[in-house]
Amino acid sequence: MKALVLAGGRGTRLRPLTNTSAKQLFPVANKPVLFYGLEAIRDAGIVEVGIVVGDTGAEVRRVVGDGSQFGLRITYLQQEAPLGLAHCVLIAREFLADDDFVMYLGDNFLVGGIQELVAAFTGADYSAQLLLTPVDDPRSYGVAQLGRSGQIVGLWEKPDEPESDLAIVGVYMFTPAVHEAVRAIKPSARGELEITDAIQWLVSNGYHVHSHLITGYWKDTGRVQDMLECNRIVLESIAPRVLGTVDDRTQITGRVVIEQGAVVEGSVLRGPIVVGADSKIVGSYLGPFTSIGDGCTLEDAEIEYSIVMNHSTVRGVSRIEASLIGKGVEVTPAPQTPRTHQLVIGDHSTVRIRG
Template sequence: MRALVLSGGAGTRLRPLTHTSAKQLVPVANKPVLFYGLEAIAETGITEVGIVVGVDSAAEEIKEAVGDGSQFGLDVTFIPQDAPRGLAHAVLIARDFLGDEDFVMYLGDNFIVGGIKALVDEFRREQPAAQILLTQVPDPTQLGVAELDAYGKVIGLEEKPKQPKSDLALVGVYMFTPAIHEAVRKIKPSWRNELEITHAIQWLIDQGMDLRSTVISGYWKDTGNVADMLEVNRTILETLEPKVEGTVDDVSEIIGRVVIEAGATVTASRIVGPAIIGRGTTVADSYVGPFTSVEHDCRIVDSEIEFSIVEHDTSVEGVRRIEASLIGHHVQVTPAPRVPKAHRLVLGDHSRIQISS
């Protein structure tokens, strides 16, 4: 069995960060979100992984970060996609890599707590033509949606419907037998001019093939926007085991589940967990609040920050109260220059005026 990881896409909902970086490499608790998916795949025993990437600078960044996959115990092959043409198109161009083996398709910006090993084991054991994961969502209009019959069997799929037939959305993990290869060749582009995987799965249903679905009750997020990134960061930070490998002076306070990585320095500061301070980072005369991750080689000086993600080589100095923020790498955040206050007056003779300064 193999795995196909999709790491292309423009990441429009995370702009401006994704103008210069891959959305799959935005860090969650100081580790790229893509890495969590690769680790989840490795846990299933799959070793052969194809990663679909674009043909831009973000693709090169992903290749550099992942390497040959050996850091995860994987053997990685990169598959270029000239433009985002839909999930089914990714399956189409990966045909040579996938061969005639069953495979897992994993969207590289998705996050599932607990991994996928049990689900893959079930698929291997039962061998349906395809297996999909579903979860209840408050707004299914932005996702692929499943329609179920009275017995809970999937009878139809829609991509981002205006009038959803259920609140069960497809999670970004799919399991397929080679039957899907014929399906992706049979379908035509949607109104978005993309080959939709929902259409390919619908083709399998229409052919009478066995489609299984599992409604997951655990935590799942598509980390496509800032709010979801911060929420996933919060979830992971809550699992931290406290650890101080860096230097913390006697007047600093470390409260709760806090990780201070090797080479980090904390002076005259208060850090309230769950939080993580990356290697080589300096925190001085500052407050770092709960659900904050600060990557390596940053400077947090005379500032307050909480419920935020700060990427590497960034400085925040002299800034009071940053929260619910996602700050990219190589960023400088400083106070705005103070503008002298002045009042411009034209007063008549014998005037009386009171000015609140």
């Protein structure tokens, strides 16, 4: 079995951060969200992985490499434009050959891995397997409608008036039958080859498409609030460790990770928190569910339930909550500004905020 990981797309819901970075590389607990998917694929016993990349392909290649850090063999497949998930299968035909495969959206976060799901698929006679989960607003997702006996009776991509609340999770399993399906469909009104249309083609032509309702945690990390919630979920289970330097004026409560080379002085840290390597925290408060990247500086600042990416500075500012701060950002005081802070800041920006 092989895996096809989709790491293209423009990430429009996370602009301006995605103007300069691949959304699949945004950190959850200081690890790119794409890495969680690659690790899940490896743990399911899959070695051969094709990664479909787009405009941010160079960055993905640089960070992921040849896959050896994960125990994988990675082949990169360039998509000239975001023409749909089924188009990704189309351009991966030579790589996939006649093998069964998992298709994993690189910005999806699924707790619990896919080992059991892969094992169930390989031991069954399904042509495709979908994972479904109920959501509050299915209009932003592919949607499936099930019949009384649980069979799939209809599939739609981001419908204005959904027929059900069952969203399609971004992890699919296919036999080679899907190759005929993606060749048979036409572009949608969005101008894309929709994977939902390809799966509907399989259903309509008598292929066995199985649906599995997941009960674990899943998120499409396409929005700031989803990134923060995934960060919270991962931090809930971290094991505390202190590899950096913490002075005796600092108070630490709960599960806190302080990586090698980090320095914490005269601060209050209430976990769960991760402080990246070579970061410096001085006279500051870090509240629960906060991730501070590598090489950051926080001085006389207060922040919680937030993600601060590598090499950013927050100085003389209180209070930041529910925020996603990009790489190389500087946040400092400025006069005549409101005292409420909720930030989505692109890379290499400078923002001045009243302390």
